[in-house]
Amino acid sequence: MKIARTISVALLLLMGVMDLARAQTSRASSSQHKPNIIFIMSDDHGYQAVSAYSNKLIQTPNIDRIGREGAVMRNAFVTNSICSPARAVIMTGKYSHMNGMRDNGTYFDGHQQTLPKILKANGYRTALVGKWHLFSEPTGFDYWNILPDQGHYYNPKFIKMGKDTVYTGYVTDVTTDLALDWIGRHRDQPFFIMLHHKAPHRNWMPPQQYLREFNDRRFALPHDFYDDYAGREALQRQLISMKEGLDVRYDSKVPCDTCTVANVNHWAPAEFQREMERLTPAERQAWDKAYQDEYKTFAQIKDKDQLLRWQYQRFMEDYLRCVHSVDDNIGRVLKYLDDNGLARKTIVVYMSDQGVYLGEHGLYDKRFMYEESFRTPMLIRFPQAISPRQQIDAYVLNLDVAPTFLDFAGIAIPGDMQGESMKTLLQKGKVKDWRKELYYHYYEKSFGATAHYGIRTERYKLIHFYDPGNSWELYDLKNDPHEMHNLYGDPAYRNTVEKLKAQLKSLQRKYNDPYDEKNNKF
Template sequence: MNANRKIFSTKFCALLFIAMSFGALTAKSQLKKPNVIVIVSDDHAYQAISAYGSQLIHTPNIDRIAKEGMLMKEAAVTNSVCSPSRAVLLTGKYSHLNGMKDNGTYFNGAQETLPKIFKRNGYRTAIVGKWHLFSTPTGFDYWNILPDQGNYYNPGFKKNGKDTTYTGYVTDVITDVALDWVTKNKDEAPFFLMLHHKAPHRNVMPPLKYLEKFNDTKFKLPSNFYDDYKDRKALQIQQVTMKDHLDIRYDSKIPCDTCPVNKVNDWAPAEYQREIQRLRPDERKIWDAAYQKEYEIFKTLKTKDEIVRFQFQRYMEDYLRVVNSLDDNVGRVLQYLQDQHLSENTIVVYVSDQGFYLGEHGLYDKRFMYTESFRTPMMIKYPAGFKGGRKTSSYVLNLDIAPTLLDLSGIKVPEDMQGVSMKKLLTTGEDEDWRKEVYYHYYEKSFGLTRHYGIKTERYKLIRFYDPVDAWELYDLKKDPMEMHNLYDDPKQATLIKSLKERLKALQLKYKDKI
């Protein structure tokens, strides 16, 4: 009897040990699911990131993501404007399929999205910051978003539908709220966080601590600032130039009530008043004192060229001040992950919703398929998944972020996602089967813009403008990287144009874009 009890006891202990070991392995495997943070900035030009070789500003914290992961040197967007780009990130689909072609559309939250998939796979999900898709966020356990574009100072938010106002500077507030959510949820399940900044979107209002920064820096006009737009009809009618279309109040922060208002910016002076009225009295005192100094300089200017150069300088100062704050807050996130021992097993993506012009072609906005708008900063790190310190010149798209994050997390990628997982690129440093050309389609006509689509290959870019301008443009990116010389009407290019048009049509068929 005692022997039987001893045998039973031994077997029971063995079974218990196996069960406990299995449970421990299961728990460990659950812990191995990576956390995911997608940091999205708004209108952040790659020209203003030192990891991309910028001479304008040093961004050590954003650079750190590239150093610890992979820098995408030739990342691009499928549609260079805010709302459509965000919809692409959520769905992994081009604008014509996700339904968000422009900034005037409501996003259909009933469709499949990245947060929904993560949530079904055991993740806690959240979005904090700029949403700008007009519909109610779906697929998130927690959402705390800026209404529309949001404000830089003492911003209002919608927290799971409830109006809330925070005291402080918007970039700091977004980081505070996001990290607070992570703190409350990091021990319960793996988390998926979309951390969406307003910065550095127009009208680039800097934090008080940086109002004097760059005052002693003289920014040089880009070499093609005074582009004459010869043979490029769409550029000839646009209304987003620094020399003609910036508002002296809204963009330069100059309190000049008698200055003329350009028709395209007739809303801007009143909007600027609403913005600065959000500052507390103590904040307003510091703000007014800083920009009064600029006004005194402005009053001494005599010529149109002096004013243009002044506005360019003012724009660059404020833009880079806002980027400085953005970089600080990226640093806060990375330091938090390190302090909480989360860094190793957390995927961190940094991407802008698109590129941006900082005076190239004389422009300040985005939208066009020209390089500064079309190309976007993108970098990804995941220490537990792949080694850092890599760069790739492969043609990756914002379209690829959704399938990549799912693939890295061990989650099946939906077959109807049009993006491609970058996992092989990230883990091996190369992918011989990667795309060799990129398709783009932009749909808006605001600010004098023209709808257009196009193809970019390693050497060439072919663009078709179709509403309201009807024109084609062809660029040899090897000989003309600044895209100044339209070769489309050159008879010598006929064979090349025919080939590119065929490849363009093939891409439209591939991505189901019916033109």
């Protein structure tokens, strides 16, 4: 009996070991079937400067390839068009008022639930490389190596897992180098990496190889470049117009020690010098040689309008030079996936943290709910599960990124995430009950901006500017796609306004963002 009991116990132990082995094998098998995820985000890359959306300004073959081999989201938007809040929305799948990051002046609460934390808890290796701009220390990542604040274009300083490190080279190349190095060391299990580029954010410093690119181009002024902002109080208050906001040194790259043009802007005179000091002697020599003609042209400018037109050309040249470098480096990532047999099982998403104005309405920044900054490029590729050459017109948001990744990974989407998974949309091209309207809320008041919220439908956009001031704007996007004519006070649109206000209230209740009309605040 004793022998029998001993054999029985041994068998039970053996069965337990076998069950554990099977469970481990099952988890490993399940983990192996999870897709790798590479989320690539640039800063202030307008959809107008992606040739998958428009080829008028630049060709971006590598970014376009993501869409050609997957899907181009034709109507991708953000919930709050400013850097830090947009990043927090992607991290959490929640609106700014829910994740606590309403503007660039606060710290992101890293203790809350985030996408990388969920993925890490479900078998993923996680990493973040490049621009962070959420001010608190990153959490949920096995590895992080980030630019402090906005970062620098040349020979940039990074913070590697809490330790300062300076790298030699151009920031877009360095960021990609770091990302590919990490992927190479962790491709044996599912990985998630956020590859965040600084470019093409202000002050648009191009890499050495593109210092002369676009010298032969003359960029046409947008048709609304001289917008007079009639009937739009918030635009009259803003300080992000090219006419008043561009610094001839920091933005246009002219030393301007003795400027002769009246009222030349000096937004950040010391900043330009600090950026130039980061260049090596050889880099500085090449830089000065490339820009000599610009210095000479500037010296011949006689009036304010001539200066404005010249600055617009300088802005477009440097901005697009930075975009070219971003596109090159995305090509490097795609080639790496091809060369290492990872392409088919890896989700690749490219987008910007928000859109940006490239001279439309005479502006150069973002913030407003007007289309150029409200919309963002978004291209998605996953050969294993997404058909190629899709052009998807459904309204999607940066709010949808986190739930989409979780859905493709087979991980339950937390009930408090406010976005929607795009998985079915990407696989079928449409979803019966997909959103037909968008809610936006911007809070920050720097650069003369006005806090505002609004609703966009296929035909109309209604915006309420509430701090400072109290004004409404209505646009008929079918007849006025460039949003030049505020129809809010037009009696012919009274019923439209009332209907849109009711829809707006419904969206605020849906997203738990109620507005107190009596006290004009949230």
